[in-house]
Amino acid sequence: MADFTLTAAPPLAGYNRSFGATSLKAPENLAIVSIALPLGGEAEAEKAVKSAFGINLPDVDMSDVAKDKSSAVMRLGSDLAFVIFPCETPDAEPRIAKKLKGAAYTTDQTDVWCALEISGSGSRTALERICLLDLHPDAFKVNAIARTVMEHLGVIIARTGDDTYLLLSASSSAKSFLHAIETSIENTA
Numbered sequence: 001m002a003d004f005t006l007t008a009a010p011p012l013a014g015y016n017r018s019f020g021a022t023s024l025k026a027p028e029n030l031a032i033v034s035i036a037l038p039l040g041g042e043a044e045a046e047k048a049v050k051s052a053f054g055i056n057l058p059d060v061d062m063s064d065v066a067k068d069k070s071s072a073v074m075r076l077g078s079d080l081a082f083v084i085f086p087c088e089t090p091d092a093e094p095r096i097a098k099k100l101k102g103a104a105y106t107t108d109q110t111d112v113w114c115a116l117e118i119s120g121s122g123s124r125t126a127l128e129r130i131c132l133l134d135l136h137p138d139a140f141k142v143n144a145i146a147r148t149v150m151e152h153l154g155v156i157i158a159r160t161g162d163d164t165y166l167l168l169s170a171s172s173s174a175k176s177f178l179h180a181i182e183t184s185i186e187n188t189a
């Protein structure tokens with residue numbers, strides 16, 4: 001019997017393409033760990049986040065970068081947040097659990113999501129073509145996040161810079177998601 005070794009790889013690993021003034025890439029080694037605040041233990045969990053990352057737990061639909069710039073915390077709901085950070089090894093969840101010292105429930109979400117980063121002066125125009133949200137800078141500020149639909153696919157969108165957005169969608173439809181974003185960029189370039 002032959003020996004096989006399986007190596008986990010993100011579904012869009014290595015993707016990096018420029019379309020004139022707009023760039024689209026799949027961030028490398030991106031880990032996603034969810035934090036669920038326990039009922040009745042929200043205050044303790046919020047203190048643990050402050051201690052672990054040097055920032056307050058962001059307001060719902062907002063994100064913030066850790067004080068040491070090693071990770072970002074995205075607040076998706078009153079009792080749910082994601083911690084996103086670079087991690088080359090499959091131990092993302094234990095790292096966050098250790099930092100939070102049992103004050104919140106943690107689950108590794110890395111394999112559930114695929115990530116794309118779109119940046120450049122044409123990024124907002126490309127996204128507005130397929131996104132139902134108002135992405136104007138006055139309505140969707142830097143560090144804002146939202147759940148939406150793009151081309152019938154569920155997406156979490158985070159504005160991480162003036163012309164930069166992080167997009168998360170289900171890894172099971174990664175190629176369809178990539179195709180939708182590429183097509184929108186090509187049609188607006």
